Amino acid sequence: MTVENEQESDFFATNPAPKNLPQISAKLHEFLEFHQENGNLNKKKIVLVTSGGTTVPLENNTVRFIDNFSAGTRGSLSAEYFLNNGYLVIFLHREFSLLPFLNHFGNINFLDLLQIENDGQKLGLDKNKVSKLNSDHNLLKVLKNYKYHTANRNYLSISFTTINEYLFTLRAISEDLKNFYEEKNFRILIYLAAAVSDFFIPQSELPEHKIQSNLAILEDPQYQQSQNPEAKQIEISSSTNGKLKLNLDPVPKFLKTIVDRWYNNSFIISFKLETDDGLLIKKCKQALARYDHQLVIGNLLQSRKEKVVFVNKNIDQQGYKEDWFKLKENEILDGVQIESIFIPELIKLHDNWIDHFESK
Ligand code: PAZ
Structure with missing residues (x-):
């Protein structure tokens, strides 16, 4: 057993599973069964997108907790691009963080779109405001996509708050996905965009x-x-x-377990966030060397919405290569999302991965 595997079993043995885990598993199972019965698991690729930040409670009856900045912009937008490219999406996100489709309207108060008519007897829509929303934010297009994907049950949202809930849920999802996909698990893409805490206090040691x-x-x-x-x-x-x-323990490094045991043969992408650009590439390469997965996407806190770097191994497995994706000045002004540029590239990499397994 590797050190990472030992730390992982210790974590699950000493921290309690979230109470709602059986309900989450049942929901996921039902989603996968539905798509299996409809023949979609053989036809469609699937992606698990993690999104938003995990909290670290400081008390068992939690009043205070440590949190991080992530709003779930990357994860929610990415989920949407994956859906629009034919993927089924399991969206594992921080409760109350941004959601696919709704992320376009973060600052909009829906009460402002409504009006009271007939001397308070009837609810109406403020057509001018709806029409402005449509021209400013492409409401009709987003709504059509939303309706299409919800009607076809193309995505499943599952939420977490604490680091504990995140890790238990990630493991439960992997168990079910593995059972459904069996030897075809190369069709699964794992996209770990959540900002997961590196430190925590075990539940047994909380006040x-x-x-x-x-x-x-x-x-x-x-x-x-x-x-x-x-x-x-x-x-x-x-x-x-x-x-x-405060004395915080390190969170076990789960990525090794994810690669070796939970999602072996799936295409696994982790993100690396830094604030010092002198460290970014080095840390991405370190992660690849340590976990031996398929791709690390590096980003800096300050410029994460404008540029990202793909770091992966060269075809001959000797050394690494870096591919930057950057928005141009005019694209930033036009509100282009960096995900619209790099997600199609990721999908090509996943397709090559699938071809490699299918041609064996
Ligand atoms: O949620 P957001 O869009 O504000 O930020 C996205 C992000 C920076 C959390 C993500 O791109 C990322 O790098 N996640 C991994 C963070 C890390 O654990 O290094």
Whole structure:
């Protein structure tokens, strides 16, 4: 067993599965069964898109948590381009983050599109506002796509909030997908765009209740007795001068397990986000060397909506190659989405991958 595999089994053995996992699995199973019965699993490719950021709770009854910046723009737009290119999509996203199709209308308040008619007796549409929305945001086109893909059940949304929920759900999805696709799992594309925390506190070591800041309460024996004795990763007391000290464990590196066990033979893409451009390519290459998957897409926080880099191995497996995709000045002004440029390239890479397996 590799170190990564050991860390993975430890994680699942020591952290509780989310309570709604059986419902999620049932929903997924039903989605895959529907497409199997309709012959789509043999005809269509499927992509698992992960999107948005994971939280790290600091209390079991969670009032406070650590979060990150990701709004799910990349994931939700990508899901839409995959759908429009004939893929079935499983969209594993942070609850309340951006969703495919709705992502175009993030700042729009739908109440402003409605009006009250007949002296308060009837609900109406403000046609001028709807028409402006249509001309500004291509509402009709987006709506047609949305209706088409929902009517055909082409995508399934599953949400997570915490790092724990994310990892358990990712594993559950992989188990079902593997069973449905069996030896054809090269038709599965895994697109890991979620911003997943690198650090966390295991559930068994979380304080049960809201962390108190009042030293008198902290030193009250009755309060101390009510606390989880294992909660040693979070320290606040008079000996810390009332400062909150956090000790976070590293999240096990799941990508190795994903590549070797959960999704072997699937086309796996991970993302690498950095803020220092001097590190980006180096970190992408490190990830490829460590996990041996198919592609890393690198992006910088500051320019992630304008450029990305594909880093993968050369055909002869010797060394790496980098392909940049950048929006031009006029494309940025016209609101072109970088996903519209690089997703078609990804699909070509996935198609080559499938051809390789099918011609064996
Ligand atoms: O969600 P968003 O569109 O604001 O950001 C997308 C992103 C930067 C989170 C994604 O492109 C990415 O790089 N995800 C992986 C992050 C990482 O764990 O390195």
